[in-house]
Amino acid sequence: MSFGLGNLPYGVFSRPGEPRRVGVRVGDHVLDLAAALGGDVYAAPSLNPLLALGRTAWQETRARAREAAATGDHLVPLTEVTLHLPVEVADYVDFYASLEHASNLGRIFRPDDEPLKPNWRHLPVGYHGRAGTVVVSGTPIRRPCGQRPSFGPSQRLDIEAEVGFVVGVPTRPGERAGAFEDHVFGVALVNDWSARDIQAWEYVPLGPFLGKSFATSMSAWITPLDALEEARVEGRSQEPEPLPYLARQAPWGLDLTLRVDLNGETVSTPSFRDMYWTPDQMLAHMTVNGASLRTGDLFASGTVSSVGQPGSLIELTWNGADPVKLPGETRTFLEDGDTVTITAWTSHGISLGEVSGRILPAT
Amino acid sequence: MSFGLGNLPYGVFSRPGEPRRVGVRVGDHVLDLAAALGGDVYAAPSLNPLLALGRTAWQETRARAREAAATGDHLVPLTEVTLHLPVEVADYVDFYASLEHASNLGRIFRPDDEPLKPNWRHLPVGYHGRAGTVVVSGTPIRRPCGQRPSFGPSQRLDIEAEVGFVVGVPTRPGERAGAFEDHVFGVALVNDWSARDIQAWEYVPLGPFLGKSFATSMSAWITPLDALEEARVEGRSQEPEPLPYLARQAPWGLDLTLRVDLNGETVSTPSFRDMYWTPDQMLAHMTVNGASLRTGDLFASGTVSSVGQPGSLIELTWNGADPVKLPGETRTFLEDGDTVTITAWTSHGISLGEVSGRILPAT
Numbered sequence: 001m002s003f004g005l006g007n008l009p010y011g012v013f014s015r016p017g018e019p020r021r022v023g024v025r026v027g028d029h030v031l032d033l034a035a036a037l038g039g040d041v042y043a044a045p046s047l048n049p050l051l052a053l054g055r056t057a058w059q060e061t062r063a064r065a066r067e068a069a070a071t072g073d074h075l076v077p078l079t080e081v082t083l084h085l086p087v088e089v090a091d092y093v094d095f096y097a098s099l100e101h102a103s104n105l106g107r108i109f110r111p112d113d114e115p116l117k118p119n120w121r122h123l124p125v126g127y128h129g130r131a132g133t134v135v136v137s138g139t140p141i142r143r144p145c146g147q148r149p150s151f152g153p154s155q156r157l158d159i160e161a162e163v164g165f166v167v168g169v170p171t172r173p174g175e176r177a178g179a180f181e182d183h184v185f186g187v188a189l190v191n192d193w194s195a196r197d198i199q200a201w202e203y204v205p206l207g208p209f210l211g212k213s214f215a216t217s218m219s220a221w222i223t224p225l226d227a228l229e230e231a232r233v234e235g236r237s238q239e240p241e242p243l244p245y246l247a248r249q250a251p252w253g254l255d256l257t258l259r260v261d262l263n264g265e266t267v268s269t270p271s272f273r274d275m276y277w278t279p280d281q282m283l284a285h286m287t288v289n290g291a292s293l294r295t296g297d298l299f300a301s302g303t304v305s306s307v308g309q310p311g312s313l314i315e316l317t318w319n320g321a322d323p324v325k326l327p328g329e330t331r332t333f334l335e336d337g338d339t340v341t342i343t344a345w346t347s348h349g350i351s352l353g354e355v356s357g358r359i360l361p362a363t
Numbered sequence: 364m365s366f367g368l369g370n371l372p373y374g375v376f377s378r379p380g381e382p383r384r385v386g387v388r389v390g391d392h393v394l395d396l397a398a399a400l401g402g403d404v405y406a407a408p409s410l411n412p413l414l415a416l417g418r419t420a421w422q423e424t425r426a427r428a429r430e431a432a433a434t435g436d437h438l439v440p441l442t443e444v445t446l447h448l449p450v451e452v453a454d455y456v457d458f459y460a461s462l463e464h465a466s467n468l469g470r471i472f473r474p475d476d477e478p479l480k481p482n483w484r485h486l487p488v489g490y491h492g493r494a495g496t497v498v499v500s501g502t503p504i505r506r507p508c509g510q511r512p513s514f515g516p517s518q519r520l521d522i523e524a525e526v527g528f529v530v531g532v533p534t535r536p537g538e539r540a541g542a543f544e545d546h547v548f549g550v551a552l553v554n555d556w557s558a559r560d561i562q563a564w565e566y567v568p569l570g571p572f573l574g575k576s577f578a579t580s581m582s583a584w585i586t587p588l589d590a591l592e593e594a595r596v597e598g599r600s601q602e603p604e605p606l607p608y609l610a611r612q613a614p615w616g617l618d619l620t621l622r623v624d625l626n627g628e629t630v631s632t633p634s635f636r637d638m639y640w641t642p643d644q645m646l647a648h649m650t651v652n653g654a655s656l657r658t659g660d661l662f663a664s665g666t667v668s669s670v671g672q673p674g675s676l677i678e679l680t681w682n683g684a685d686p687v688k689l690p691g692e693t694r695t696f697l698e699d700g701d702t703v704t705i706t707a708w709t710s711h712g713i714s715l716g717e718v719s720g721r722i723l724p725a726t
Contacts, residue, residue, distance in 0.1 A: 091495045096569060117567045123510055127569040128491040128576070132454045132657045133536065142537040144652035147486055151606050173496065173578070174505040174726060198652065204480045206459060206490040207570020213491070213654040215536070243514050289507035289561065289573040290726075294495045363537060363653075 002351035003027050005066050009221035009353055010047055010186070013081040020045035020084050024065045025221055025353070029075040036068035037061070046088040047222060051168035051185050052295040058168070058185060062226055083220035085136040086188075087166055090294035092134055092216065093286060094162070094192060094302060095126040097277035098270075099236075101305035104315040109200075121240060124277040124285050126299070129192070130213040134298065137189075137220050137355040143336060143362040144214040146198040153362035154195035156320070157334040160303040161260050161311035161342045163272055164190040165279050166222055167297035174290040176245075180252055180280035183293060186222040189258070189342050189355040190300045193217065196314055196333070218298070221353025231255045231346035235278035242281065245288050252280040256352070258304055258344045260311065265326050268316060270306040272344075336361040365714035366390050368429050372584035372716055373410055373549070376444040383408035383447050387428045388584055388716070392438040399431035400424070409451040410585060414531035414548050415658040421531070421548060425589055446583035448499040449551075450529055453657035455497055455579065456649060457525070457555055457665060458489040460640035461633075462599075464668035467678040472563075484603060487640035487648050489662070492555070493576040497661065500552075500583050500718040506699060506725040507577040509561040516725035517558035519683070520697040523666040524623050524674035524705045526635055527553040528642050529585055530660035537653040539608075543615055543643035544588055546656060552582040552621070552705050552718040553663045559677055559696070581661070584716025594618045594709035598641035605644065608651050615643040619715070621667055621707045623674065628689050631679055633669040635707075699724040 003009070003025045013023045013030050022042040023030035033042035041049045050061065068074065096102055099116075102125075106115030119125065143153050168185035177183050192212060199211025235253040256272035282299055303311040310316050313333055317323055323330035334340070341356040366372070366388045376386045376393050385405040386393035396405035404412045413424065431437065459465055462479075465488075469478030482488065506516050531548035540546050555575060562574025598616040619635035645662055666674040673679050676696055680686055686693035697703070704719040 091493055093572075119510075119512070119564055119567065122512060123565060125565065125569055126572050128493055128572070130454055130491055130654055131494065132660070133654050135536070142653050146652045147482075147606065149482070149485060151608065173498070195652070201482055202486060202488065203568070203570075204482065205566070205570070206488055207566075207568070209456075209489050209491070210648070210652040210654065213649075214652045243510065245514065285573070286576075289509045289558070289577045290505050291493060291496050291507075291573065291576040297495070 002345065002349065005069060007223065007227050007350050008062060008065055008069065009223040010086065011221045012046055012084045012086045014084065015076065015081055022047060022050060024069065026069045026075060028078050030078060030081055031065060031069050032074040032076055033065060036074040037064055047086050048088045048296050051166065054169050055182055058224060059226060062224060083136060085134065086220060086222050087298065088296050089131040089134045089298050090296035092129040092131040093126050093299040094129045095124050095277065095282050095300065096302040097124050097275050097282065098303055098305045099276040100274065100307055101303040101311065101315065104305060104310060108314065108319045124282050126282065127207045129216060133213055134216045134218055137217055139217060139357060140360045141193055141215050141357045142360045144195050144198065145362050146195065146210050147201055148197035149201045154197055156196035157359065158194045158196050158313045159340050160192035160194055161258050161270065162190040162192055162300040162302060162304060163256065164188040164218055164298050164300040167293050168295055170295050171287060171293045173292045177283050177287040177293060179249065180283055181225055183283060184225060186224040187228065187352065188222050189219040189344055189352050191217040191340065191342055191355050191357060192300060217355050217357045219353040219355040223352050227350055228254060228346065230348040231350065233273060236274065236276055238276065245284055246281050248278060248280060252278045255347050256344050258311065258342060261341045262331065263326060263339055267324050268309045268311060270304045270309040270311045272304055274306045275301060275304065334359050365712065368432060370586065370590050370713050371425060371428055371432065372586040373449065374584045375409055375447040375449045377447065378439065378444055385410060385413060387432065389432045389438060391441050393441060393444055394428060394432050395437040395439055396428060399437040400427055410449050411451045411659050414529065417532050418545055421587060422589060425587060446499060448497065449583060449585050450661065451659050452494040452497045452661050453659035455492040455494040456489050456662040457492045458487050458640065458645050458663065459665040460487050460638050460645065461666055461668045462639040463637065463670055464666040464674065464678065467668065467673060471677065471682045487645050489645065490570045492579060496576055497579045497581055500580055502580060502720060503723045504556055504578050504720045505723045507558050507561065508725050509558065509573050510564055511560035512564045517560055519559035520722065521557045521559050521676045522703050523555035523557055524621050524633065525553040525555055525663040525665060525667060526619065527551040527581055527661050527663040530656050531658055533658050534650060534656045536655045540646050540650040540656060542612065543646055546646060547588060549585040549587040550591065550715065551585050552707055552715050554580040554703065554705055554718050554720060555663060556580065580718050580720045582716040582718040586713065586715050590713055591617060591709065593711040594713065596636060599637065599639055601639065608647055609644050611641060611643060615641045618710050619707050621674065621705060624704045625694065626689060626702055630687050631672045631674060633667045633672040633674045635667055637669045638664060638667065697722050
């Protein structure tokens, strides 16, 4: 069972007319944690109070939730609840950590240059995104308008299949993050919707802005790190060797296969194993300058692409030159009404909650 | 008087052992709004509840605060209070709206190219910064470490003198912002500290990240738009004419002179009048793709530079080639122990609250 007692991801749900509260997914049900365990932390409208408690409390909650789930009490069918954005997102950072993705985009956009910029193998390149437009899986995505450079609805609306990491324990200003597992609570699936035409025109020299800021979707379920213990793998080898502050202290690669479905057809199955930079390195980099972390910070990996299995349409269709075949039709970029669903699982049978969204026409 | 009854900026203060609350600056005193007017909105630890109320309530509060200030009651000497970050910052966006600044940086970094990128005159270039490291004026600034590309403390630590705009009234996802004054509550001074060596190495292709994210300082006082009514001026002429969504509906240029003091010596006095893009255009651009605004969003203008009066040291010293003379010493970039204070005033005698910070050595 994908969402069995070894998984137990956390989310925020409500029943009609009732306030939001914290739950744990058990199969096709939600365990009502506030009812099962008691306590204000679980009656909160986001996971943030739980996130702030730290690793010992997370492990204790997980053990108690497993016991409670086994009793069969306080389980509400998923069909009877609404799922909400699980985290009050503080800062949102997006990395660019896949060698295949960065190389593909370099080849597409700068065919006469080296695909990778000189910094790429020395640090996990990243930037800040818009925290206020992170939405929960299932939220419809309105096609954005903007300068492409003529003004109008984006004609090159794309996806980016990513894995996101939710920070629980903050740092003080000037302090570097400690061990990955002491700060990071768990893992989400993320779709960083991207308007490639808007992005291509605006992004020099300060990076992506409106091409990304209209919406970023995240899964309703946050899988705690402890559920992924068996999926941990050594990160991919790195050349040149990273600076000491980026040295891996423990294996935080993840044996996680993603699946990208477009209108129900699987179009790609990239693996997170293939990421060049691992999430512990992203965390170390993000705080090496003394920037503080807050409870609720979300950082995402950037598009997860494997050889022949990319996590974006711009790669899959080679900038539109080679359309994807769907039953009776083709796609270069997304059309109105299209639904994209990203799922993921480990080889040990742990599934991540899906992130899904349907495109609404521009207004 | 700089902070007379025509000014009345808002901030958050506390007295020893007491909780934070909202105040209004009156000369060298703080008017305790919670005591003077009553109400939970003013007993809050940030301006956000007041910001959320909207323009009619802002104007009513301002009128009542002016009456209360005139009575002389509930005034606390500034020397007896601690000033705090006035706004719980939601998203922080930084623009790049000065023609002189963008041209200078283009000339310094890309001497063989056109100084401005092709998009620059078509849209206000901007990017998201780190909201969690926005700090109040007076907070010491720790010199960041990072890849320059060798690892170590930044050797090119710089300032950016900017004007920031605080959003009160949010928008819904998919909705464009309406009139500037219906969303924006007021104005702050901002110093966007920048580690030029870290930034230069990391910023391709996704923009500034650790070179900026360690700290951004804002003034403790937010000057409401109504205090700047007489300072409003037509924006600078623009060629080519911007797209209709960027058309100016009303004059939101500001006749505002900034002064940058380094260890007490004035090194530059740029004018906000010289900005190419006006803040109403920044707001229109930021939301044209349907990205929603939240109460507490902060967007800053980017470095304010005038001809011969730039708002950053990299421009003032032409990338270190022409050091600034101070009494008995010179500066290219900031040294440990340096204090930078940015002030600003209109020609009608309205002062903005200063933004100041002192550099601590790297750890």
